[in-house]
Amino acid sequence: MKQPVLFLFIFVQFISCNSWQEKSSDNDVAWEQLHPGVWKNIIGTPSSLSLLRASGRIPRTATLDTMEASGFPLDADEIITYESGHKTYIRLPLDREEQIYGLGLQFKSIHRRGQILRLHVDHYGREDNGRTHAPVPFFVSSKGYGVLIDAARYIDMYIGTGVRKDSKNPPPLQDRNTDPGWSARPYSDNIEIMVPEEGVRIYVFEGPDMLKAIQRFNLFCGGGIIPPKWGLGFWQRTPTLFNQQDVSDEIRSFNERGFPLDVIGLEPGWHSRAYPCTFEWDPDRFPNPAGFTDTLLNEGIHLNLWMNPYLSPEGSLYNKMEPWSGTHTVWNGIVPDYTLEEPRNIMQRHLQKHQIDIGISGFKIDELDGYDVWLWPDAAQFPSGYDGEQLRQVYGLLTMDLIRDLYREKNQRTYGLVRAANAGATSMPFVIYNDYYSHPDFITALINSSFSGILWTPEVRSSGSAEEWLRRFQTVCFSPLAMINAWADGTKPWSFPEVEKEVRYFALLRMQLLPYLYSTFADYYFKGIPPFRAMVLETGFADTTDYEHTDSGSNPYKEAVLKEIKDQYMVGNDLLIAPLFEFQKERSVVLPQGNWFDFYTGEYAGNGELIFVQPGLDKIPVFVKDGGIIPMIEPRTRMPGPGEIADLNIRYYGNAPGSFWLYDDDGSSYDYESGIYSFTRLTVDQSKGMPEPSIEKAKEGPYHYQNESWIFMTPQNTR
Numbered sequence: 278m279k280q281p282v283l284f285l286f287i288f289v290q291f292i293s294c295n296s297w298q299e300k301s302s303d304n305d306v307a308w309e310q311l312h313p314g315v316w317k318n319i320i321g322t323p324s325s326l327s328l329l330r331a332s333g334r335i336p337r338t339a340t341l342d343t344m345e346a347s348g349f350p351l352d353a354d355e356i357i358t359y360e361s362g363h364k365t366y367i368r369l370p371l372d373r374e375e376q377i378y379g380l381g382l383q384f385k386s387i388h389r390r391g392q393i394l395r396l397h398v399d400h401y402g403r404e405d406n407g408r409t410h411a412p413v414p415f416f417v418s419s420k421g422y423g424v425l426i427d428a429a430r431y432i433d434m435y436i437g438t439g440v441r442k443d444s445k446n447p448p449p450l451q452d453r454n455t456d457p458g459w460s461a462r463p464y465s466d467n468i469e470i471m472v473p474e475e476g477v478r479i480y481v482f483e484g485p486d487m488l489k490a491i492q493r494f495n496l497f498c499g500g501g502i503i504p505p506k507w508g509l510g511f512w513q514r515t516p517t518l519f520n521q522q523d524v525s526d527e528i529r530s531f532n533e534r535g536f537p538l539d540v541i542g543l544e545p546g547w548h549s550r551a552y553p554c555t556f557e558w559d560p561d562r563f564p565n566p567a568g569f570t571d572t573l574l575n576e577g578i579h580l581n582l583w584m585n586p587y588l589s590p591e592g593s594l595y596n597k598m599e600p601w602s603g604t605h606t607v608w609n610g611i612v613p614d615y616t617l618e619e620p621r622n623i624m625q626r627h628l629q630k631h632q633i634d635i636g637i638s639g640f641k642i643d644e645l646d647g648y649d650v651w652l653w654p655d656a657a658q659f660p661s662g663y664d665g666e667q668l669r670q671v672y673g674l675l676t677m678d679l680i681r682d683l684y685r686e687k688n689q690r691t692y693g694l695v696r697a698a699n700a701g702a703t704s705m706p707f708v709i710y711n712d713y714y715s716h717p718d719f720i721t722a723l724i725n726s727s728f729s730g731i732l733w734t735p736e737v738r739s740s741g742s743a744e745e746w747l748r749r750f751q752t753v754c755f756s757p758l759a760m761i762n763a764w765a766d767g768t769k770p771w772s773f774p775e776v777e778k779e780v781r782y783f784a785l786l787r788m789q790l791l792p793y794l795y796s797t798f799a800d801y802y803f804k805g806i807p808p809f810r811a812m813v814l815e816t817g818f819a820d821t822t823d824y825e826h827t828d829s830g831s832n833p834y835k836e837a838v839l840k841e842i843k844d845q846y847m848v849g850n851d852l853l854i855a856p857l858f859e860f861q862k863e864r865s866v867v868l869p870q871g872n873w874f875d876f877y878t879g880e881y882a883g884n885g886e887l888i889f890v891q892p893g894l895d896k897i898p899v900f901v902k903d904g905g906i907i908p909m910i911e912p913r914t915r916m917p918g919p920g921e922i923a924d925l926n927i928r929y930y931g932n933a934p935g936s937f938w939l940y941d942d943d944g945s946s947y948d949y950e951s952g953i954y955s956f957t958r959l960t961v962d963q964s965k966g967m968p969e970p971s972i973e974k975a976k977e978g979p980y981h982y983q984n985e986s987w988i989f990m991t992p993q994n995t996r
């Protein structure tokens with residue numbers, strides 16, 4: 278080797294050794310406390326495009342700053358980071374009993390420990406491998422802290438799988454020849470993360486418990502949303518190519534049969550061309566969109582429009598947007614780069630003029646998640662200079678953000694659907710859906726959504742039997758968005774006449790629950806509490822750290838709480854939902870500690886135990902916490918419109934003192950953000966041995982209830 282070459286070789290070796298040198302985070306970059314219990318660290322030089330930036334979120338600073346905190350929840354010396362080969366490595370410690378939850382919309386599992394995920398926005402492919410509609414890189418630990426890796430990249434997560442030579446808790450050496458307990462997956466004491474970028478922003482959220490860590494994360498992402506009241510009613514998506522007349526007929530048949538209906542979703546067919554889309558009304562199917570929308574609004578029906586974001590050469594947007602689009606097309610449509618202001622404005626002005634100003638209430642943003650074979654490749658380039666991978670991770674966020682901002686400008690709330698999201702979506706008024714149609718896995722996704730600041734609907738499309746139809750319908754009524762998506766099958770709520778009565782009962786129950794659901798969403802907005810959530814976030818539900826793994830013995834409750842609970846969930850503070858699936862005649866339900874009561878009868882159901890229920894097809898098991906107060910309205914077929922007043926029936930369950938914060942506002946504008954809303958405190962005092970209810974205005978503001986009456990659901994002689 279010649280001298281200069283040798284020198285260069287040694288120099289390169291020196292540089293690369295150095296770049297591989299590990300740094301524990303405290304002597305590298307200090308953790309900066311942004312709000313009490315919210316900590317940030319920047320490693321290296323991350324791209325200017327991150328998930329949080331793309332989401333346009335505005336942290337709920339005032340609330341975050343009032344939350345108590347006690348200090349950085351991890352040992353900073355144990356967090357190791359380094360950059361190497363254009364990648365950033367992060368290592369976090371794991372305790373033996375620690376469980377990890379979150380990392381987005383996975384469908385089959387809740388426990389993340391032992392999994393390897395590549396977080397990649399995509400259509401879900403029947404495997405929890407990280408490719409999904411919302412692969413949110415935020416996790417919470419059963420030790421009561423959360424971590425967000427804010428990078429718009431495909432992030433590799435090894436959650437308790439890699440074993441390092443320098444591990445402080447190495448697995449025991451085992452000889453497979455002789456040891457029947459030998460394991461191919463030895464114990465690992467860390468989470469290892471690879472971000473394919475030369476730097477990354479990391480956030481740590483303090484608890485003290487998982488729910489508090491999630492609340493901080495949600496508030497940091499802008500806080501949860503409060504849907505307009507109509508959004509919590511019943512949605513029907515009509516078949517592809519439906520026209521104005523078909524829609525009117527559809528509404529008439531809902532009215533004739535007494536089925537609730539608040540939103541009609543138009544699927545492909547309203548655009549003059551679809552896949553790619555023109556964003557122009559088809560003149561034959563919808564000759565008078567403005568008049569038609571107006572007529573529907575007068576009937577209390579809101580229109581939601583399907584779209585995918587790829588622009589057709591046959592539409593007027595194409596030429597204006599072409600210079601602002603990426604190098605690749607999707608179905609021959611161009612892909613605007615919405616990280617830039619100009620194309621964002623062009624799209625906003627178009628949607629405003631042709632759709633929003635004529636009264637369209639929201640959108641369903643389809644097809645921006647995958648699959649690889651039809652979306653742009655990672656090698657695609659965009660005018661902003663960001664690449665295909667980055668745009669893939671944020672396209673859902675960018676599109677939601679531009680639509681949300683349009684409605685905000687009008688001071689009008691929207692509520693819609695989307696098929697791709699990511700971290701920062703908490704304050705987006707959109708619910709995720711997909712084509713994968715496993716009913717049990719839809720419920721697992723609903724549970725997982727609570728760890729990631731997103732909303733999910735287990736939409737109903739079609740069914741092979743009346744039983745499946747009703748079982749699916751029961752669960753969608755206890756979800757963020759109650760909807761039949763009939764785009765392909767033309768199904769109606771009454772498609773299975775043998776269960777029509779039961780389907781109507783649950784659709785009407787959904788409507789009755791408005792005050793409860795609306796107040797639950799207010800908790801999402803004001804406190805960051807997920808409205809639909811996992812059992813492990815419930816007080817009284819022992820998390821896995823409460824029991825020794827060896828201490829299962831004969832207590833079925835202990836055994837149950839140590840396992841993944843992926844088929845039951847909480848709605849708000851008081852309702853526990855335990856769905857049944859087709860062919861299931863009975864199921865077990867884990868009732869957390871504290872007394873629980875049957876929602877329908879008020880009877881005592883159990884306390885800190887595993888119960889078995891055989892509810893019959895006409896019931897989805899629902900349990901109410903002791904002292905639970907469930908405010909409801911009368912059954913109705915439209916959600917209350919602006920200024921409309923409804924009678925309030927307040928159900929009270931059990932015998933414990935009860936308290937419920939009933940929230941209300943105008944139901945449709947953003948005025949609540951300026952303090953125009955009311956809180957009414959509903960309480961039941963039990964100190965004199967009998968329930969004494971009271972209703973007290975805690976904050977004056979819009980209030981649309983009257984004739985408040987109490988219903989004591991639990992017979993007083995039961996416990």
Ligand code: GAL
Nearest residue numbers: 544545583643711712762764
């Ligand atoms: C799918 C979507 C369906 C429906 C359909 C219309 O991608 O998931 O819900 O909208 O497109 O073509």
